[in-house]
Amino acid sequence: MNEMSTPDTTSTTGEHDVATVVADLGRRAKAAARMLATATSDQRNQALTEAAEALRSKTQELLDANRRDLDAISDKGKDAAFIDRLTLTDDRIDGMADALDAIAGQEDPLGRVLATFDRPNGLKIERVAVPIGVIAMIYESRPNVGSDAGALCIKSGNAVILRGGSESLHSSRVIVGCLAEGLRAAGLPEDAVQLVDTRDREAVKLLLQSTETVDLAIPRGGRGLVSLVQREARVPTLLHLDGNNHSYVHESADIEKAVGVVQNAKMRRTGICGATECVVVDRAIAAEFLPRVAKALHDCTLRGDAEARDILPDIALATDEDWDTEYLSNVISVKVVDGLQSGIEFVQAHSSGHTDAILAEDMQAARAFMTAIDSAVVMHNASTQFSDGGEFGMGAEIGIATGKMHARGPVGAEQLTSFKYFVHGDGQKRP
Incomplete structure (x- = not known):
């Protein structure tokens, strides 16, 4: 069934109807997953390339749908990062x-x-x-997440149920319709990618x-969504x-290099989860580094400690709350520390476990930081905004997994597989 043709429903839908x-x-x-698991690699790749062409051919339709989504929130007081x-x-859309x-061009996982x-x-x-089976992808305002998640699930032989944010419902319908076109062209079940076409939060x-x-649920969004999933989920997550x-700017950092990297890490796109939210700098170079980075961050509000x-x-x-805040906007906190060990301790205390970076020319210090910091992605002399499945060569990602079980860091098609054992014998009997 093409989800683009599904009628709109609202938060007034009865509980029984939603169930x-x-x-x-x-x-x-579940039925589609069984068929997709036995499809050929060529079929799954064809579905993706045909879906890509559908996206390109329906660019204006998708832009019009997105404008309806944006118009619907124009008086809702959403901040600039949310709107972006x-x-x-x-x-x-070309990027999608x-x-x-x-993804179609990658090796079969x-x-x-x-x-x-x-x-x-x-x-x-x-x-x-082997595939995991049926994945429930629950995400917030970014409609492109539906495209990435659908594509990665098709590639990895999984069926996916997409539940995007209600604000992106019109955009999501068109995107899922394009994925359905690709599946249909490849002779695969359109039910392999479905949209929960309701605004009902139930x-x-x-x-x-x-x-x-549902074999696995993946939430992608703010702390509120993740807390809801942790509280309500009975399926694996x-x-x-x-x-x-x-x-973290170590005392051995190349100042010019560090300023450029920090500016990019914060300001390239402030509303994405890979953006730097706090710059930590060694006291030994703070007087030289901070005025230069403040000039580079001229469009950004800085909040710092006393030093x-x-x-x-x-x-x-800066307040205590600032050290634990994901701003997703033009705000950054600044902390001065007394060397490598203090920097490690501060980052460990306040990091969400997503991505942290060290700017340093001292390789021993860089290695110590990268070993000690318990985050999914740890970088050396590079912008935290490289924490992205596309930049890791995955084509796209379904999210950045910050837990430690099954998958960690950018989750691409390979990370959306499980495994089973094939045992080959020749008449053996167990004694």
Whole structure:
């Protein structure tokens, strides 16, 4: 069924109706997952390339739908970062289509032999990559997440149920319709990518409790969404937490290099989870570094500790709350520390475990920081905004996993597989 043709529903939908809708989505997804798991690599890749072409051909339709989404929130008081995440442009739609083509061009993540074991009794055991099954993808305002998630699930042989933010519903319908066109062209079930086409929030809870049909739930959004998932989920989850990321400037840093990297890490796009929210600097170079980085961050509000304000008296005083805040806007906090160990301790205390970076020419210090910081991604002399599946060569990502089980860091098609064991024998009987 093409979700673009699904009628609009609202938050007034009755609980029984929503339960029926979610249960039906789950049954159809489970049936589609069985078919997708046995599809050929060529079929799955064709679905992606055809979907990419559909996105390009329907650019104006998608822009019009996105304008309806933006108009609907024009009086809702949403901040600039939220609006930026919701907004689609010609370039962003081209980027979505390019990501689908890139994913199609990757090696097939399915059927990979991960390990082999030859037993003394003659049994040959293979550990083989297989799909997870049905994935529930729950995300907030960014409509491109639906495109990326759908594509990565198709590539990895999984069916996906998309529940995007209600603010992006019109955009999501068009995107899912394009993915459905690709699946249909490749002879694959359109139910492999479905949209929960309702604004009723009860649908999220029901998805999270669909233990008979959903194999994995992936939330991508703010702390409120993640807390909801942690509280309500009965199915396994792969968490994507907020990005309270740090760029630590060690006393050995090349000042000019560090200023450029920090400026990019904060200001390239302030509303994404890979943006730096706090710059930490060694006392030994703070007097030289801070005025230069403040000039580079001229469009940004700085909030610093007492030492930072001694050097930059015009900046605001940071509160305890600032150290734990993901701003997603033109605000950054500044902390002065007394060397490497103090820097590590501060970052460890306040990082959300997403992405942290060190700017240093001392390789021993860089290695110590990268080893000690317990984040999914740790960088050396690079912008935290490189924490992205596309930049990691994955074509796109379904999110940045900040937990430690199953997958960690950018989650691409390979990370959306499980495994099972193939055991080959020749009549062996266990004594």
